[in-house]
Amino acid sequence: xxxxxxxxxxxxxxxxxxxxxxxxxxxxxxxxxxxxxxxxxxxxxxxxxxxxxxxxxxxxxxxxxxxxxxxxxxxxxxxxxxxxxxxxxxxxxxxxxxxxxxxxxxxxxxxxxxxxxxxxxxx
Numbered sequence: 471x472x473x474x475x476x477x478x479x480x481x482x483x484x485x486x487x488x489x490x491x492x493x494x495x496x497x498x499x500x501x502x503x504x505x506x507x508x509x510x511x512x513x514x515x516x517x518x519x520x521x522x523x524x525x526x527x528x529x530x531x532x533x534x535x536x537x538x539x540x541x542x543x544x545x546x547x548x549x550x551x552x553x554x555x556x557x558x559x560x561x562x563x564x565x566x567x568x569x570x571x572x573x574x575x576x577x578x579x580x581x582x583x584x585x586x587x588x589x590x591x592x593x
Contacts, residue, residue: 474584482589492506509586523544540552567582
């Protein structure tokens with residue numbers, strides 16, 4: 471079992487910046503990849519970014535390219551989302567997710583989700 475805990479969501483003005491963090495914890499696991507989705511009121515959940523652990527390969531959703539940067543700390547099983555030039559359209563609940571190899575009690579590849587953190591961009 472892996473638990474994901476997000477932090478860093480806040481209220482910011484347009485053009486401002488935030489950094490979100492997501493830390494994975496559990497008894498025994500390895501990370502394949504971690505990333506972020508978001509869901510705004512009245513809209514479907516949208517892919518934001520993810521990053522692989524093996525080669526740090528990164529992907530971004532079209533709406534955030536050039537403004538958001540995803541990074542990871544492999545020693546902490548933590549992923550970060552640096553959000554710059556924030557727009558009101560970025561307002562959403564941001565969810566961390568990850569794909570993990572859970573070695574205890576048995577080896578299996580599974581996807582886990584965090585509970586989300588609210589980001590509000592408004593003047």
